Amino acid sequence: MRIENTGIDDMVVDLKPLDHLTGKNAFIRAGQWDYERVTYDYKIGSKEKNITYYIRIQGYALEGDVDSGNAVIKLLTPLLGKHYYPHGIEYGEEENFPSDIVERANTLLTKVASDLVPYKKD
Template identity: 65%
Template sequence: MKLEATGIEGLVIKQKPLHHILNKAGFIRGGQWDYERVTYDYKIGSPEKNITYYVRIQGYAIEGEVDSGTGVFKMLPPLLGRHYYPHGVEYGEQEGFSQDLIDRANKLVAKAAEDIKKHQEVV
């Protein structure tokens, strides 16, 4: 599910401060990056068996590349997803996310956006 009005979409930031800010907030950059896109996930456990939720913050390079560490990224809309073991993560509205979970995800992203704004690049 796309998270709306979090303040992060469209922000532009260099890779090193982005990585520092999101790691400090508990987001992990996994292996799901390529030369132009970067993805950070925040894992939220669930009492349901074999269910885990993820808040995903992603961006694409408008300068440089991810592997060089010198990229400048424009942030994309964040997502809330539900992981089904062993099949993968689903991000659809039909996943039935609770309002508490949506509120928690929005707060996480809004806080990250607030910190990113302090280091935002002028394009």
């Protein structure tokens, strides 16, 4: 599910403050990157059996590369996904997401966007 109108869509920011501020808001990049792309995930546990939710922020390098740490990243529309153990994560619009999870995703993403505003590039 796409989470739109959070302020993150199409934001351009340097990788270093992006890494710092997403980490400060409990989003994890870990090994989810290559030279041109980054992915940050926020894990939300669930009372549902074998279900975990993930909020995902993705972006790609407009300049530089992620490996060197000097990239300028353009962020994409964040996603809300549902992980079905052991099959994987589904991000489709046909998935049903509890309203409290959607609300939490919007709140967290709006907070990240707000934190990134001072570092936003034109």
